[in-house]
Amino acid sequence: MPPNFANTIRRIVSSSLLIAAGLISSQVAAQSPLFQPLFEVLTHPRCLNCHTKTDFPRQGDERRRHAQLVVRGEDNHGAPTLQCSACHQDENVADGAVPGAPHWALAPLSMAWEELSPSELCAVLKDTSKNGNRNLEALFKHMSEDELVLWGWTPGGDRTTPPLSQPAFVEALRAWVDAGGPC
Amino acid sequence: MTELDKISRRDFIRVSVLAGGGLLVACGGGGSSSRSNAPSGPGDNGGGTPVTPADAFQVGEFMRISTDNKITVLVGASEIGQGALTSIPMIVAEELDADWSQVTAEMSPVAANFNNPYFQNLLQFTVASSAIRGYFQGQRSVGAAVRQMLINAAAKRWGVEADTLRTEASFVIDDIGGRRASYGELSSAAAEEPIPNNPPLKDPAAYRIIGSSQQRLDAADKTNGSFRYGMDVDIPNMLTAVIARPPRFNGQALNVDDNAALAVPGVRSVHTILGGVAVVADDFWSADKGRKALIVQWNELLAGRTDSDTQRNAYNLRLNLPGLPIRTDGLVLLAQTLASETISADYYFPFMAHAAMEPLNVVVDYDGSSAEIWTGTQSATLDKIFAGLILGLLPDQITFHMMPSGGGFGRRGNPLADFVRDACAVAKAVRQPVKVIWTREDDMKGGFYRPAAAVRVSASIDSANNISAWTHRSVTQDVTALLYAENLLDSLADFTLPPLKELTDFETGMPYKIDNVLMDAHLTVNLAMPALWMRSVNKFSDVFAQETFIDELAMKVGKNPYNFRRDLLSEKPRHRAVLDAVADAAGWGFSSGGISQGIAVMGHWNSFVAQVVEVSVSANRELTIHRVVSAVDCGTAINPDLVIAQVESAVIFALSSILFGEILLEDGVVQQSNFDDYPVLRMYQTPVIETVIVNSGNPVGGVGELGVPCVGPALANAIFEATNERIRELPLTRSNFKIA
């Protein structure tokens, strides 16, 4: 398949997804249709379970509290002697039963996304005082290349993946960044 | 009268001089081989000199006193965490007047001499909280006899009368002559002394080891990694195997495509056995990878199709039909007719897995003419018999090492020896030492669960507001049915089935003074659904129903649940004593701050227990269990600290079952696989646990299961106190309760 054709297909698919997403989630729709697909991805359990506003991570699509009394800890890496890395390796292990990726950890509380509206989440995402001082291009790089972010699309086991494919997500992200990050 | 009873004490103990000095006490020997529970064969020479290496173990060495004053006691009961390796030697050491600091313990070989007297000396079988109850008296006699022989030897040496001597801490002491000799020094001479027929036993008031909270003898090895479980056995040239088992019980491998499995580096061979398909490899990881690469088509013609929901409906229907009566006092029907009101309640309890920390495993070294087997088990005698059947060997040709277990809870006491049979089938195919390892998933999905149960309880109240009738009906699976149906047993000529009455005893010992009582049971048979006893067996479900319903009756007649029970226990002093003790220790009726209390009481295993649970329930149904207080009367506590440890253990084990314990079957397929979908209690969920021992001075009772049954009803009663909701099914997650 010639790459330009594949790209065309991808664009069609992503724009139709974009429209569909806009239709099904009118209640929490972002004001900017360009942010809406990103919102759908960022609030998927694969992302949200570690972008919690609580002092613990969550597990599963039902987003239950992480078992074993796992806590956020002072540096978002768990309790001092029950660190995320006690179990989570740099890759999925045990046939995917135990998920893993490099620098596995909770996102800092400043990047807690739980229960945010699309416009709130968008604002938090762009706020350099909260997002690790990342401008839009740095955000693009982080969200399209970071191995922990990429894990969301290869989560192992029977875990579900975000509603957009990873390439479609990158395209949607590109479009949003190119448009100046409208919320 | 059992055969053992007919054998004189003189035959029972055999004493000889150890090579290189010292004293060796053996029980059995002489005419004892007639007590062998195994079929006799040409290799059985009557317990005399060994003819094969395996036979040497049949001699039944019981205790060693070496010249350096060290004493080793061999323990016939399984060490499954309850402390048999400590408490049983304490009994011997007491009557021996030994220096406890010089006593060590080892697991005994599997031999008739070490059979559990509780099971009429037929078996080494550590179930039904029977280790102390079974072995207590015999251990005392042996200790007392050897002590007398040591005294006699000293009397000879010093030329004095034996009755002028006394013993203390492994020394014979002559107060008049002002001299003393250690047991070690005397041991060789003592071995030549005649064995006393009826050595005097100590007055319990004189006990100095029994009743003391000694440190466990295995404590050090269990904290430095050196304690060896079956899983840790390693012998030269040993291979490792895992077994692919059918998705439904009793399925059979039909077609096996093992090409991909054999292509996994390290995989040696693949064998179809009765229980599944074994993948044998150089190490565990290769075997497990090989198993994942297997493609097996299963014949499910005879496979089990048990479905949790369907079975529940069927059990509930059967609650309407009369069952096999197990207790009938008075005239229930008449009392019900005359009653002003009869109320009833139905309960349901699901299948549960034992989930011991050490997954099942067996090492077998079989060379075609003899075998050596290592496994953590509660049922070594039957395991060994089944191993012989599978391998085509006589008992004398099998050396069976009963390893300490990383938990048992009944799963390792399977009279059908499922895990040993599987491993022997693999070994027979491999003819090389092989360790069969069950993964956690194998263990969780492998069956032999606590069977599901339905219970209906009813009570009639007469015009004077008294309880005039009580009925209790259980529907559950007969956990012994498989054993009796198993055609493998047909070939066991001569073999006497173990006395299992105690284990399938459905009588809860309903202790309350109610004149008219009818208890009956339906024991269903389901050969394609392996069930087995699990810690406290049917008491878990039957006592739950009994003790929550009694609470309902108390409310009904407007009485405090504690006082109501107390009044109805006027003729049960030991029940009453533990009930009073727990009420006192827990401060019954004095909880505050949104904490609710519940209480329950029972007696079984010749022991008694009452428990108070304190809970608070949040608006979103989160339970916080604050405290569990227990009062136990086990007659005589050999080691009070280990009794308390067993109660702590039982409370936590019970809470796991009550809060989360559920194995679900859908069309014959078990849905749980590991500790993520079969959670058990963790540190942060554990309440404060307080235990008081009520010392009644009665004969020894069982302790291992005692703390389990009352926790559930006491908690359910506390939840009612908090929410006005009655719990009729377990686990509590079914009622949408969560644990904080």
Place this chain on the structure above:
Amino acid sequence: MFTIRVNGVEHTVDASEDKPLLWVLRENLKLTGTKYGCGQALCGSCTVHVDGQPTRSCVMPISAVGNKQIRTIEDINTEHIGSLVQQTWQTLNVPQCGYCQSGQIMAATALLKNNASPSDQDIDKAMSGNICRCGTYPRIRKAIHKIAAEQL
């Protein structure tokens, strides 16, 4: 071939890269004090120290070990606190079947090295990854408090 450092000693082992450290310790190095319980980091029986941090060896591929220092139950007595934990476990009759205790002791030692006076909450957070079916949790808690109160 992998070279790993266990209890201060370098070992070269021949194992596939995905073989978990647990099975390398148990089978290749014959260090059987570290136990297999679940294979999915759910029970904590296989806990060892990796550069001092409690880690579930059952899910750590040998290829991920690299130059990290592994310490197991067999060597924890060489650390002052590890030795205290073992002794107190014995004094209070903590172990029952004992199978989970290697993991519990490794977790407790790390906790006490990090925190000389852990609260009940600190204990819950550090120890709730380790399952004990015999129910020794109350005694584990008591032992940790006892060491902190009397010896640290």
